[in-house]
Amino acid sequence: MIFYCEKHLNHKPEKEMDMGIFVPNADTPQRIEKIAVELQKEGYELHDINHFDESVLSLVHDRDYIEWIKNRSRITPPEQEYFPEVFGYDRLFDTGTPITWNSYESALYAVYTALTSAEWIICGNMFSYAMCRPPGHHASADMGGGYCYFNNIAIASKYIQNKKGGRIAILDLDFHHGNGTQDIFYNDPSILYVSLHGTPDIFFPWIKGFSNEVGEGEGKEFNLNIPLKPETEIEEYISNLNIGLDKIKDYSPDYLLVSLGLDIVEGDNQGGLNIKTDDYIKIGNKIKKLIDDLKIPLMIVQEGGYSGENNAKAVIKLFEGMNIEK
Numbered sequence: 284m285i286f287y288c289e290k291h292l293n294h295k296p297e298k299e300m301d302m303g304i305f306v307p308n309a310d311t312p313q314r315i316e317k318i319a320v321e322l323q324k325e326g327y328e329l330h331d332i333n334h335f336d337e338s339v340l341s342l343v344h345d346r347d348y349i350e351w352i353k354n355r356s357r358i359t360p361p362e363q364e365y366f367p368e369v370f371g372y373d374r375l376f377d378t379g380t381p382i383t384w385n386s387y388e389s390a391l392y393a394v395y396t397a398l399t400s401a402e403w404i405i406c407g408n409m410f411s412y413a414m415c416r417p418p419g420h421h422a423s424a425d426m427g428g429g430y431c432y433f434n435n436i437a438i439a440s441k442y443i444q445n446k447k448g449g450r451i452a453i454l455d456l457d458f459h460h461g462n463g464t465q466d467i468f469y470n471d472p473s474i475l476y477v478s479l480h481g482t483p484d485i486f487f488p489w490i491k492g493f494s495n496e497v498g499e500g501e502g503k504e505f506n507l508n509i510p511l512k513p514e515t516e517i518e519e520y521i522s523n524l525n526i527g528l529d530k531i532k533d534y535s536p537d538y539l540l541v542s543l544g545l546d547i548v549e550g551d552n553q554g555g556l557n558i559k560t561d562d563y564i565k566i567g568n569k570i571k572k573l574i575d576d577l578k579i580p581l582m583i584v585q586e587g588g589y590s591g592e593n594n595a596k597a598v599i600k601l602f603e604g605m606n607i608e609k
């Protein structure tokens with residue numbers, strides 16, 4: 284089942300600061316809209332989301348961070364965007380994630396989209412796809428950034444565990460390392476985090492995503508980072524993906540959640556790998572084999588991907604590779 288919420292259309296950050304100058308913000312509504320349109324043309328149906336209580340944000344985020352985003356949104360006039368004045372100041376770790384009048388609401392509904400999707404699999408279904416926007420995997424418990432305000436996949440993971448218990452593997456396929464998700468579960472052995480991403484030596488978020496970050500305390504060995512060099516192509520990508528999938532197989536989780544960033548596609552303006560949209564059939568095949576072997580449900584959560592057209596092509600090929608029913 285595919286879940287979509289039109290509230291994301293209100294989220295239209297206009298600019299971001301890059302190397303000291305303002306440039307157009309890459310998190311456009313078109314990123315999701317193009318996927319929605321093309322999936323429907325292919326015969327897939329999109330479903331409305333359920334509403335939850337705002338308190339679900341506290342499953343992962345600190346109360347004062349939630350209040351800060353909420354208040355900042357409330358006091359920012361519709362024609363303005365709020366940027367932190369100093370790097371690392373306030374509750375945002377970069378200057379690509381402005382607060383607008385409705386940042387809180389749009390981010391909240393992205394969380395609700397992920398939770399509706401989570402409800403679907405904990406009710407005994409085997410597949411769901413949450414078309415979340417804004418994305419979430421860069422958001423930590425008390426800090427946003429990288430176009431992310433609340434961590435959709437992390438909140439969904441905690442929600443599933445609160446309702447059903449069990450162990451969860453998160454496979455993060457976004458081009459950028461999911462520093463927020465890693466931070467949130469770094470000491471937690473009940474959630475395995477595996478990420479393939481452009482090496483942080485060169486690429487955002489720079490501060491996290493190195494292979495020596497393996498988890499801490501009880502969470503040690505439950506965090507696997509697989510940094511990839513620029514312009515990695517599909518053969519090398521698949522051999523690295525196999526390492527991640529083997530780790531997940533050994534872990535034998537009760538649920539697999541995938542942070543699906545489509546910015547690994549060649550030419551993505553935020554990316555740096557050379558994966559073709561057709562290559563998603565191979566990626567889909569691999570994921571399908573894993574969930575079939577483990578006999579566990581799969582939930583996909585949308586993260587990055589900055590070309591609407593390629594996003595749509597990649598998702599359709601991924602679904603083809605996973606043999607998702609229409």
Ligand SMILES: [Zn+2]
Binds near residue numbers: 459546553
């Ligand atoms: Zn990304």
